[in-house]
Amino acid sequence: MVARINVFQYQDYRQLLLALIEQRKKDRKPFSYRWFSQRAGLTSPNFLNLVVKGKRHLSTESLEKVVEIFQLNKDEGHFFRHLVHFNKAKTLSEKEHFARQLLHIKKFQNEYPLSKEQFEYYSKWYHIPIRELLMLKDAPQTEDEIHDLLLPSVSRPEIQEALEKLEALQLIEKKKDRWQVRQESVSTGHKFSNFGVVQYHKKMLNLAAESLDRFPAQEREISSVSIGLSEETAQKIKKMIEEFRSQLIAVAEEDKNKERVYQINFQLFPLSKRNEK
Template identity: 40%
Template structure:
C-alpha cells in the first residue's frame, strides 16, 4: 500500500487514479467509504464511486466537478482530472487527439514526463518515421531543405528540423563525431492512451496517403490490390497470423538491403464488412 496520497498527474487512466485514491483513503482515513464519498460529493447512489471505478458508469461534466470538489483537488489538478476523464471516455479519434494534446500542455506532465511530447509527436507526424528510415539510405544528406524536397507529399524544411529534433530527443537518431546523422537503437513505448492516440493518427494518415497514391503515382511505382472473402473466426485468426509473419519477412528483406533508394509504405488492413451472418436466429 502506498504511503503518499496518489498524485493525479502521474496517471493516464482516471479510474486507476480513483481506485488507488480510495485505497489510500481507506488506509489513512478510517471513516472513508463509498457511501461517505457519495454524501460528500452529492450523489444519491451510495456506491456511485465504485461503479465509476469498475467502468460501469462514466462521469458527466457536472460529475467531474463534484468529484474534484469532494477529492479536494486544486485548480490545476481539477483541470487535469477533467482532461483525463475526457480522454479516457472519448469515443472518436478526433476527440482522443484533442484531449491527448490537452494532457501534454500541463506543466506538471512536462516536468514528470519530458519525453512524452516527443513520443506523441513521433507518431502523430507521419514524416518523422519516414525521415528516420531515410537516414541509412544511399546518398542521404543531413540537410532539412534537401530532406523536405525528397518527401512525398512535400513538407517544409522547418517541419524537417522539428522532426530531426524529435528523433534526437528520443535517441532513435544521433549525430556521430563527424557530424553525420545516424540511426540509433532505442525503444519507444506506446502503451499509454496518449501515445496510442498518436499511433491511431499515424495509421489513419498512412491509410489516407495510400488512397491518394492511386492518383499520385503511376501503376508501376505502386502495388495496390484488395480482396473480399467470407471467413470463419478460425480462418480469420490464421490469416491474421499470416499477415504478421509476412510483415516480419518484409522487415528482414529491408534490413538486408544495402542499396536503399526510396522509402516505401506498406499497409495491412483486414477488417469485417458484416456482422456474423449465421447468428443462430431462425
C-alpha cells in the same frame, strides 16, 4: 497528515480514485461509499464502488463531485477531467484527442518528460520517413536534400523540427557532421503516446489513395479483395498479416543497398455487420 499524492503520476482515473480514497482514510477524514453518495447527491449508495471496480463510468455531474469532495485544485481538476474523458472515449480518434490534451499539461509532462515528443513522433507522418531516408545508401544530410527527396514534400522548418525531435528521442545522432540512425527502436514510455499513431495511419491511408494518380503502375502495388469470412478465419488472416509484416521488416533490415523509402499498408476491416442468425 500523510503527504498529498501526486495525481499527475496516474494514467487511469480509477486507480487515481482509489489512491484519493486511501489518502482520505489515512488522513482520518470521513469516508465510505455511502457517505460519498450522500455528499454527492447520488441515489445509489454504491455508485463510486462500482466505478472503482470498472462496472460504471463517472458521469459529468459525478466527475465534478469527485473534484469538489476530494478537494482537487484547479490544475488537478483539469487533469482529472481529461483523464476521465480519455478512459471513457470509445473511438481511437477520441482517445487521440484526449491523449493530446493530457500530454500538453505541464505537470503531466514533468512526470513523463519524453511523452509529448513520442506522441508527436507518431502523429506527424513525416518523422518516420525522414528517419528512413537517413538509412539510404546515399542518405541526404541537409534540410534541402531531404526536402527534395520527400514525397509529398514538407516545409524546411518542419524538416528541421523533425530532425530535432528524432535526435531528442535518440533515434538519430550526428557523427562527423553526418546524420546516422541509431539502432534503438522507439519506446512509447506509456500508453498515451501510442495514440499519436492514429494520425499517422490516417495520413498513410490518404497517401495510398493519392498514389493511384501520382505514380505509374510499375512503381506501386494497390489491390484489394472483398471476401466472406468466419470470425475464426478473420483472426487467422489477421495473424498472417502480422507475421508477413514481421518478415517484411526482417527483409528490409538485411537490405544494405537502400535507394528509396516505400510505404506498405495492410488493411483488414468489416464491410458488413455480424449476422446474429
